[in-house]
Amino acid sequence: MTTFALARLGAPEAPAATAPECDLPARALRGDVAAWNALISRHNHRVVVALLARGVPVSRARDVAQDAWLKLIEQQRAGKLAELRLPSLAITQAIFLSIDAARRDLRERAVMSSSPADAADPRDLADERMLSDERLRVAERVLSRCTPNARRVFELAYAGDGLSHAEIAARVGLSTQRVRQIVCEVRKLLRDALAGAFA
Amino acid sequence: MSAAHLLRASLEAYVAFELTESDAALVEAHAGECALCASRLAAAARLEVAFEAIANASEAGRRGRRGRSARASAALCAGVAVAASAMLLLAPRSHAGEGERTFEAPASALADATSAVSDSYAFDAAAPLARD
Incomplete structure (x- = not known):
């Protein structure tokens, strides 16, 4: 599997900042890995913060964000991505993934315990x-x-x-x-x- | 960074992407185990996301004002052009017929129009950063 630059950048002045923003989505849509890396470096933190703001635990937010990027890359490779509006598309994808994860948790809790699950409705994550x-x-x-x-x-x-x-x-x-x-x-x-x- | 709970400044710096990697890892590790700090981190993240909404709204508002101003300017410029054309069309006939006759109505219309155009430019200059 291709390794993407998902590591946190230590300073606000990210290395990716040198790449012209306007070219990056077009290049990423053509499958340019360097462009994907630059976009991920630039926008990943916003995706994580958006998840935190919606109540996703910090221990999970980074993983969900990474999964969201991988999902977008899969969609691009499958030719299903017509445009790449970031960070909104990545945030939306991450929220969907976190909702899926929350639903799975709810189902598992329901199986493990006969008492009603006490987790919040996962739809709240997106609707808030x-x-x-x-x-x-x-x-x-x-x-x-x-x-x-x-x-x-x-x-x-x-x-x-x-x-x-x-x-x-x-x-x-x-x-x-x-x-x-x-x-x-x-x-x-x-x-x-x-x-x-x-x- | 406090051993007991994370400082608000640390949480805000985390969500603003202003911490070094090692400090960010400390925040994540602590917030992963401390419910209070996790809740404060979520609050800081909500505020950060709200800042994005505020900035987007502000930018959209500025673009809207600039668009309206540009449309108003275009309309006023068209008015100026019409007034100027009218003056050009009327001027030879009046000179031929009445010598020193002045054209108060078109001239005042022109003055009003140009002053309105100037006002609209002044409005534009106050809003965006472009002229700073």
Whole structure:
């Protein structure tokens, strides 16, 4: 079996960051292993965090994420993958796998014990909304008080492509250190504004 | 990192992908055995995922505003062009007939239109980072 780069990267500035993001999905769809590795390095952590956020134990989240990537690669090799929108596709795949695993657990518990299973309904893993409209409005107010620079840095850090701080710095013309500082500051503002919502 | 429970900063750094591999392994090992820290880690992960939703919404909003602004600018530019054309069409006839006659209505329409165009550019400049 091909070995894919699923190891955690020690720093936010991932080696994969040197590859142009726009080329990677197209190359991966053609079966380019290096492109798959770069995409996995870039997006795997988001998949893991998405699983953690949905209640998947940390001991299992990394394995489920790895299985999700392998599933996507299998689909690509079978010609079943028409497009590769990441990280959303990998997250969706990982959530499906975690739901399957949770169902298996429920069945096993039901077999092992006559008492009803106490695990949560696995459908909750997929259905849970992370942010209500009201909280989104609160967040919007916070962002509206930030400078356009800070807001853009935050968007680049969290929306879409999973850019590293160094890539964001290059894009907006700031130092990597300043980008890191801005991301921390905006995160703190949002965390304070949304305090309690995610405890 | 605390031996008893993980620090909030460590959990936040973990979900933000800011820990070294060895520190991340420590977080995972502890959260794998400690229910309280596992629960706090899940909360930190939910917040991190919420940040993604917020960033996506913010970006979508900015694109929407820029799109609306661009459409408004295009409409106003078209208005300016129409007003300018009208002036060009009217000007020779008026000069031929009435000498010093001014064209207040088209001129004021043009001024309104150009000022509105300027406003829309000013609005655009305030929103995105491109001009920073």
